Amino acid sequence: SAVISQKPSRDICQRGTSLTIQCQVDSQVTMMFWYRQQPGQSLTLIATANQGSEATYESGFVIDKFPISRPNLTFSTLTVSNMSPEDSSIYLCSARITLGAGETQYFGPGTRLLVL
Amino acid sequence: SQQGEEDPQALSIQEGENATMNCSYKTSINNLQWYRQNSGRGLVHLILIRSNEREKHSGRLRVTLDTSKKSSSLLITASRAADTASYFCATARSGSARQLTFGSGTQLTVLP
Numbered sequence: 439s440a441v442i443s444q445k446p447s448r449d450i451c452q453r454g455t456s457l458t459i460q461c462q463v464d465s466q467v468t469m470m471f472w473y474r475q476q477p478g479q480s481l482t483l484i485a486t487a488n489q490g491s492e493a494t495y496e497s498g499f500v501i502d503k504f505p506i507s508r509p510n511l512t513f514s515t516l517t518v519s520n521m522s523p524e525d526s527s528i529y530l531c532s533a534r535i536t537l538g539a540g541e542t543q544y545f546g547p548g549t550r551l552l553v554l
Numbered sequence: 555s556q557q558g559e560e561d562p563q564a565l566s567i568q569e570g571e572n573a574t575m576n577c578s579y580k581t582s583i584n585n586l587q588w589y590r591q592n593s594g595r596g597l598v599h600l601i602l603i604r605s606n607e608r609e610k611h612s613g614r615l616r617v618t619l620d621t622s623k624k625s626s627s628l629l630i631t632a633s634r635a636a637d638t639a640s641y642f643c644a645t646a647r648s649g650s651a652r653q654l655t656f657g658s659g660t661q662l663t664v665l666p
Contacts, residue, residue, distance in 0.1 A: 481656040543654060545597040
């Protein structure tokens with residue numbers, strides 16, 4: 439199994455500012471991902487965080503708005519830039535562990551962001 | 555965009571009864587996974603079923619997968635109040651990254 443921690447757990451921010459969310463995994467993982475969960479909704483994939491190269495973004499998400507870093511196999515950051523109230527969501531980090539023929543994707547506890 | 559749709563959106567049952575949730579998806583997949591999310595908490599991985607499998611069991615959970623109909627079901631037997639949560643199916647794309655795309659979720663309430 440894997441334990442994933444995120445910092446901060448929650449924040450209240452003013453519009454126009456930026457917030458960087460940190461994700462730490464307790465073991466080395468190949469694949470890390472960032473998701474957004476808007477209030478009362480399901481999860482939407484923002485991007486795949488690639489170690490040593492640029493993240494791969496899903497349709498509707500761009501690097502200028504959501505820059506991602508992945509400096510090593512256990513850590514990643516997501517920045518929400520130039521925030522607006524529409525960015526109020528839970529942001530979740532995820533990592534996939536592959537063991538033999540099995541794999542499991544684990545999720546962090548999420549960062550609750552409220553933009554005023 | 556969301557690939558999966560789940561039904562029902564909400565389900566309320568009595569403790570001891572079985573709960574069945576369904577998930578449909580649109581494209582080919584590598585595997586399908588089910589997750590639970592308690593209110594305000596993170597996601598807990600429940601079970602994974604591969605595209606070449608038709609049924610899988612884990613404790614009180616039974617998952618089926620019909621790739622011809624692009625659908626899956628999650629059955630929770632002998633439900634407990636502690637099973638109250640949102641349940642999501644997530645399909646893993648083909649390819650090495652196997653990104654997960656989540657369904658809309660089913661809110662299950664188990665009444666004591």
